[in-house]
Amino acid sequence: MSELPLRAQLASVLGRSAASLSRATGRGDGSVIGGRVALKVEPDLLAKLAQGRRLALVSATNGKTTTTRLIAQALREFGDVATNEYGANMPTGHITALSDNKSAVNGVLEVDEKYLPQVLKATNPSFVVLMNLSRDQMDRASEINLLAKKWRTALAQTDTHVIANADDPLVAWAGLGAPNATWVSAGQRWKEDSWCCPECGGHLKRETDPHWECPECGLARPRATWAVDNDNDVLVAPDGQQIKLRMNLPGDANRANAAIAAATAAGYGMHPERTIERLREVTSVAGRYTSVVTMGVEVRLLLSKNPAGWLESFAVLDPPRVPVILAVNAQIPDGKDTSWLWDVDYTVLRDRRVFVMGERRTDLALRLETDEVPFEVADRVDEVLAKLKAERPDITKVDVIANYTAFQQIRTAYGRVQ
């Protein structure tokens, strides 16, 4: 990329110093404070740092950190990649990611849904990668219909190329605003936020999944050139080639993330077969999907923050003999409103041992009681493990599904125990 103007260079240096200080004093990973300091010195810094690069912006309700990581992993085939892999997904985080890697021509930035129009305008990216939109932390997040409309409008004002999930009506409608698009049939398990036409409000016809169409205005699912075949664990490329996925990240949601990543990497000129090989190298993303061994039991940590995420996590649970711990908090990063617990169907848990934990475990308890799922209440993971081991000394595995701060608490407590 070209040399930065002096003021932008200074801004960038100051930002990086602040970031180092933040890390050295143990106050954070520096992604946010560094960007904040730099922006004070040069408000156009993000645009300047983005110039001359081939950027992909990645946004969605769920899977944006993972997909960003997957795309970056693939693009490292060509050399350095500038990316915000710690999930600092607002402009300050983007500035830090680009400042930290000035020479990288390729970049992949995870973008918070609300900030997408602004970052799109500032960075003029080659690709915008969109996966899904569903209800999430509604006490502080935007309404998703409004969000989709803002995406659509912003995309229409660019010459960017969208790579998007055709199976999510809200995402597809937003993506159809862009001048160019590659459509991926990545699937949609959670459909409760897309029964109505984003264009006119009509009740969508969704008879043969993944097809959808509006009988009132005619809006319909765009034809996809890439597809995931979950039953056969296969990615179908535009030329019809079937590529076995065999990902090390679990579940259909990660097959969808991999397909989107492969379609994006293809935009950079990478062959999908090679992309998938590189994606298999990823075994955990910022602690997600990590297993920690504690008290001789393998504890797998699944982060899920909203109804769509919980539904995906239920689908990747180990066989019923493996117990599951559900942990829910309602701090600001989680959303202070636990109403979403009522949107999920828990009856699939009836045949397994279930424990509830976290600051809002009473909400979970009532929810499970209502669905007639037997459960036990617990304070800590090690207490559950001790109880299970006392009953069944040969127990080897436990799954944990937790929302954001509950996940962080468990990870801090057990993440380093081997």
Place this chain on the structure above:
Amino acid sequence: MSNTSSALRIVWIYPDLLSTYGDQGNVLILKRRAELRGIPTEIVHVHSSDSVPEQGDIYLLGGGEDRPQILAADRLRADGGLARAAARGACVFAVCAGYQIIGESYGDDEANPLPGVGILDIRSTRGQTRAVGEIVADVEPALGVGRITGFENHQGRTAIGPQARPLSTTVKGIGNDDRTEGAYQGQILGTYLHGPALPRNPQLADLLLRWRVGQLNPLPPAWGERLHDERLAAALR
């Protein structure tokens, strides 16, 4: 329908438009609290492309974003089924966006007044600020419900007309206007406590059941009562 005519018929209106955050909880908890007392139930889901059946016992309307709210109101007015059921004396329980649209009028996102279904004598407008957070209110003593808690997340402000009465007096949070929360008129009841208002307030769920089937056997306190007490203590701390 013929073999279930004795069942309590719970009609969930427009889950495709008005089910933003946990509204399903109200359906599930009514069903459970009825069945624990040996009252059989029948759940009917009415999509926005369907007509609203008139022969229901309890009609439930949930919350919704601005655009789905307008669509739901327009479709309900054009359909007429809910208004006919209400005129017949059916029970209606509506939360948040659903509460606003069963009134005489409500405000859209540019503060223009739009006509509601008109079965509850309230008029809602758009306020200056958004009310977001835990809410606590004391229900009109004659209803025998006591103190209710929930989560509110709305920008509406609601004025109650002479045909309706405020459901409760606000203790914490905003509700209709900082002073009262919700409204009722006969067996039509609306509230800003969004999402799972009935799971969080078992006594309110039992009020609706009592309206339909008369005196109820008491249930032993369980997780619902415990959650109610826990949230109440947390909200007032």
